[in-house]
Amino acid sequence: MTDFDSFSQLVFTIAGPRATGLKAEDGAVSFMLDVSDMTTDERVQIEEKLRHACEQAGANSVRIMLTAERVTPRLIAVASGKGGVGKSTLSTNLAVAMKLAGRSVGLVDADIYGPSQPRLMGAEDNKPEADGKKLIPVIGAGGVPFLSMGQLAKPGQAIAWRGPMAGNALSQLVDAHWGQVRDIIVDMPPGTGDIQLSMVQKHKPLGAVIISTPQDLALMDATRAIGFFDTAKVPIIGLVENMAGYLCPHCGEMSNPFGAGGAEAAAAELGIPFLGRIPLDIDIRLASDAGTPPALSDGPIGRAYAEIARQVSDWIDNPKAHAA
Incomplete structure (x- = not known):
């Protein structure tokens, strides 16, 4: 340590x-x-x-x-149109990379039905306490305070709640005792359902980062997510391409099982910034399962997350300039 x-x-x-x-x-x-x-x-x-x-x-x-200054945190949603594209891993590493860059950042796991941040943040056994009616975030990997439904439910417990109950749970996580945390990365659930509507209507994110894999099917769903935030008047910060190329550890050959460059091309077509790509790499899976986000490292993957975090931070600090 x-x-x-x-x-x-x-x-x-x-x-x-x-x-x-x-x-x-x-x-x-x-x-x-x-x-x-x-x-x-x-x-x-x-x-x-x-x-x-x-x-x-x-x-x-x-x-x-x-x-004695009270801070109202700015929310940055990390979203996708479908599951399985690496949204939670990006949320974790984005928050950690921003923290390493000196920002006061927190993380909310808004995926009420499938929370994964306690594992990714290396804090599965840490339960949040409360100060009055407000939860106190737990410190996870890289010193990032975070809250997740996974900290409040029993391990492996299925959370079978209707929309209003899930929305209330989300509010508990967002309206917590965040102290001087200035930016909160929100790991959104996949799709465009009740939780997403509650987030944009009640908590109004400052902007959204969309993540997709390169293949056409994922990009179709990512486009739907972009349309959802556009309708809700939440600006799109940019698009990240995940699982972008696989470098074989044995022969050194690069292959593209999910295609290549699809997200970058889609970003250009949609007129939104392309923030970068993250490769399909077993080290990401191993580090994530161990609760040690790759953004903590100084290798190529850590630097890739750091560059995405830099662009997101620049946008947060001056969103109007990027909208011009």
Whole structure:
């Protein structure tokens, strides 16, 4: 475990999502602390507790920056028209890559009926606590706070809820105690049903990232997803092509079992940005199953996710410029 991971877990255990923007390097620890709902005595007590705990854990300097500014997180939907195209894996790695780039980012698993983020984020055994009526996100891989229905249901339990119940569950996840988290990546369920309607009508994402594999069938469904967000007046940030080419580990030959370049061509035809492609690679599957997102690595796949995250971050910071 790195210094960042150990201090991140320590600080979050004491302060929860009120502590954000943590940096830890060579024994120097710094972070922001939201004191908007604290009395003076509470603030002094938690500051002392945090300083003492960090120093006991080996920090030689602890800098705590206080803020009382309430933040309303911006939601970024990651969507597809069908299942099985890698939407959840992209959501995980997008959030982790944005966090590594220094952004205050969280992750919501809105796939109520098929939640997979607890496994992907390496936190299957961690259950969220509550502060009043609001859930407190759990810290997952890369220090990203996240919430998922999979944390609230029993392992393997089928969630057989009608639309209104599922919509209420989604609201619990989105309207949680996110502290100073500025951007939330929302892993949407496939299709265009009740959950998607609840998200766009009640929570209004700032923008949407669409993911597809290169073959025509997946692209047809991705086009439907784009049409859904267009109708809901949610801007499309761009299109990602997943499973784009397979490099044989034995002979080194590149093959394209799902075709090649289909998503990029579709993006050009639809007039939306093409954000990049992720290869079909067994290392992604192995790392994801182990709860260690490939975005944490500095290899080609990690860099591919980092580049997609950079483009998404640029769009978030200036959406009007990209719409022009």
